[in-house]
Amino acid sequence: MKMSIKALAISFSVLSTVFLFSCRENSAKKTEEQTITSSPSQSYPEKTILFFGNSLTAGYGIDPEDAFAGLVQKRLDSLGKAYKVINGGLSGETTAGGLSRLDWFLEEEPYLFILELGGNDGLRGIQLSETKSNLLSIIDKVKSKYPNTKIILAGMQIPPNMGQEYTDEFKAIYPAVAKEKEVTLIPFLLEGVAGNPELNLPDGIHPTEAGHQIVFETIWPYLEIMLD
Template identity: 55%
Template sequence: MNTTISRYTGLTFMIFSFLLISCGNSEKKEEAQNPEVSESPETETKEPEKFILFFGNSLTAGLGLDSAESFPAVIQQKIDSLGYNYKVVNAGLSGETTASGKNRIDWVLKQNVDIFVLELGANDGLRGIPLSETRNNLQEIIDFVRQENPDTRIILAGMQIPPNMGPEYTSEFKEIFPELAAKNNLELIPFLLEDVAGRPDLNQDDGIHPTAEGQEIVASNVWEVLGPMLNEHKAAQ
């Protein structure tokens, strides 16, 4: 009798276990066939990062200063504080002339650039390079940038030099930049070193390269032109 009950109990347990397992498998199969929509929030699609390339000489490179004190770095800080999705690339090279810049532009533009800030010419003027050569080199750089990407917006940084080369050369040199800007429909920074040039308190011992405080002012001069561009893009989003 006890043996019969024991067998019956064991059989009942096995049947019950089988039913439980079958039920569980059916539920899993049903979940697989009818998956529920995930309750986790959807990941927002982030707009691809855009690039601003500063192409220039020692003024752009921030000669004599920490890299974080150069005016392109100051611009990046401003951009970040406003939440704009732009990455600044500092392609400044000390001693760069328009001729060497023209030779370097090919490999600098390997990446896509949305805004191109052209700051060259000062070393040409200080060396007395023929004005026609400076003008032609700058034009070739502009043409190359547009050939690589017609949608790239170009900002030209205006420059002035001391009167060492004579009043005629100095005056004609100054006019190169607004004339090229008008001819090519570019945005123009009238004078990159406005409120900095000629001020000993804002320049290093060489009297040419801005101090960290001077670079802050240069960044403000650039932002007067660059800022509205970025605001336009922000408003269009």
């Protein structure tokens, strides 16, 4: 059967409409795919900030989100910074224990590595040369695996329970290690908090939420200058 000219015109019009609709749909899909591909979250992936320490880092006695590591994450989020904070704190940890478990935390490259260890060594009277050696080894291990990782060493002080000479030599470990390994030093992590009953839990050692807020304010300027 021969199709009339009018019928052919109608058919051609319908086919043209379908073809144009299909092209527009494909074009829209391509535009959407390009938008997803170039989204900021994919162009700028999160970088990791690793806090590696003992019960002070872990936030003993309070909600971890209110400990100084958690407060750093909150500040980064409020500034729209694409950083992920990992709290590698373990209550009772010594420098020797930290050295032995470090590899597990280094499976993912940290952009920033904050080392907070040694306090428990001092309270237990561990030989100072061992504490210093372990701190050096921890830094060496991080640098060896990730040469571009920025490292901050949190200085610590202890009460003179082991004698004033031991206490003074313990305090001197941190600037010596920081100088030898050329890393940034926070002179005293608990500046303005240690020894203040209002800012510490009943044990007199671990900061309260208010105490951790002060510790955060001590830490933040050192972190801030290292952020992209």
